[in-house]
Amino acid sequence: MSYLTLIFDQLRAHKGRSALLLLTVLIAFFVFGMLGTLYFSMNSGSDEVASMRLIMTNQAGMTTPLPMAYRQKIQAIAGVKEVGYATWLGSYYQDRRQAVLTFAVEPATWLRQHPDMALSEEDAARFLRQKNGLLVSEALARKFNWKVGDSIPLGSILYEPPAGEPSWRYQVSGIYVSKDSGGGRNYMITHYDYLNENRQFWRDTTGAFMVTAQPGVKIDELGSRIDAYFAQSEARTLSATDRAFHMDFFAQFGDILFLIKCVVGSAFASLLLIVSSTAALTIRQRTRDLAVLKVVGFHRRQIMALVLGEILLLTFAGGLLGLGGAALFNAALTGAIPEYLPDIVMPWPVVLQSLLIMMLLGLVAACLPVLLALRTRPVQAFSIEN
Structure with a gap:
């Protein structure tokens, strides 16, 4: 036995x-x-990427935009490699209760600053060409049964659609998969210019700047230098690493x-x-x-x-x-x-x-x-x- x-x-x-x-x-x-x-x-998450990227917002809060003119000033600060930007759209699909996280960005810079977004070269090139193009995460595309080439109507709790339109119209340019070890956040990105040309207020502003540091530059020190540079400006800034920014966001809930x-x-x-x-x-x-x-x-x-x-x-x-x-x-x-x-x-x-x-x-x-x-x-x- x-x-x-x-x-x-x-x-x-x-x-x-x-x-x-x-x-x-x-x-x-x-x-x-x-x-x-x-x-x-x-x-x-992707420590190698996130540790070299700052998210810079208005010191008054995420809902207060920053002037787009800040971009050139940030780029001129020693240690800065590249500056991107993103604006939250407050989008929803079909119903206000069905919110979809969407950002209006500068496409080429965003893709360079987010190498964890895996998509085909064909989809990337199509997204760069289409002004109303939309890059969608695979999980969102699967849930809503979206395919490349589909025309997607989105509402917004912040911005009225273009004149004469019932909603914001986007074209699905590509579908991406996140390689982030912490699980990819499911969101969509579109062109900032398409938003900026058609919105009625907050033109030439952005919700946040994404700052990539040059190799060898200490990211925390760079953030302090940027905030010190704008300390006397009307719109003061608050810079934090990608990881710290998201942890601070979750800290709002305890x-x-x-x-x-x-x-x-x-x-x-x-x-x-x-x-x-x-x-x-x-x-x-x-x-x-x-x-x-x-x-x-x-x-x-x-x-x-x-x-x-x-x-x-x-x-x-x-x-x-x-x-x-x-x-x-x-x-x-x-x-x-x-x-x-x-x-x-x-x-x-x-x-x-x-x-x-x-x-x-x-x-x-x-x-x-x-x-x-x-x-x-x-x-x-x-x-x-x-």
């Missing part, structure tokens, strides 16, 4: 308890799979990363207590079975292997099922609302962290049950049973 057979026999002997324990572990890793993926997405850590930590602390106490109770109820195994010749290491194997089997089975469920849930959720969520399902770092947690959880939770099993004496066990 193999160890695995003995382990399965013991689990089947307490089917209800084993099933509940498996479900508890499954739920814990399901939650970890969802929150861990979100944490990874918020706290990762310290999300800290909350995720708290929830995950509490879940696994509770899980450890549940698994350890339940396994210990099971061992105490199987005192006679363990005594029989010792009588027929099982050594201490073999007893320890049986108890440890049972706990690790439950931990890994529940953990893997939970991760699988989280991956399916993430895929369904990002597919349903790609305009709000990054295009990420289950990153490998989260999977590797989960496997390590499963191993540590199983080993720590097994300490008390293994100790109780090793201390079982056949004579005492049979006398208690009798």
